[in-house]
Amino acid sequence: MDLRYCPVCAKELTQRADADDGQKLRQACPDEHWVHWNNPVPVLAAIVEYQDRVLLARNALWPEGHFALIAGFLEQGESPELGIAREVAEETGLQADQVSLVGVYGFERKNQLIIAYHVRASGEVSLSPELAEFKLVKHEEISPWPAGTGPALFDWLRAQGYQPAYSEWGAG
Structure with a gap:
């Protein structure tokens, strides 16, 4: 995120070398009121297993054929486990019956830290307005994508005994 002004005094921010790590430039108030650390944002992701398949969804803003x-996002005061159960319920209408950590993955392009879970879910799918459609895919037919949440899906499939191959996002 690029900011221009100090939120304390409204002076224009400048670039300065971090005192602890002279390699990193940070946006900072010239009067030292504030420093923008630009830390990664925690994002939750769910490999939703439903009816012995993996549920992939297409965001309403994405092109046709692109599923993930x-x-x-994690809410303030919420544990990641409760957060992913909430996200699954909000976006799919499904109940998270079992939640287990898959891993934590950096997504530098979006300055995010993805906390990925495997979620066994039950109920009836009812998509939120932010999702256009979903599909249920057999484990052996999934081709993870090489960025974002794709590496978590790749690792989870391997842990289940499958030999996935990466494909371009939207292809699998």
Whole structure:
């Protein structure tokens, strides 16, 4: 995120070398009121297993044929486990019956830290307005994408005994 002004005094921010790490430039107030650390944002992702398949969804803003995992932001005061159960319920209408950590993945392009979970879910799918459609895919037919939530899906499939191959996003 690029900011221009100090939120304390409204002076224009300048670039300065971090005192602890002279390699990193940070946006900072010239009067030292504030520093923009630009830390990664925690994002939750769910490999939703439903009816012995993996549920992939297409965001309403994405092109046709592009599907991914259910994902969303962690809310203040919420544990990641409760957060992913909430996201699954909000976006799909499904109940998270079992939640287990898959791993944590950096997504530098979006300055995010993805906390990925495997979620066994039940109920009836009812998509939120932010999702256009979903599909249920057999484990052996999934081709993870090489960025974002794709590496989590790749690792989870391998842990399940499958030999996935990466494909371009939207192709699998």
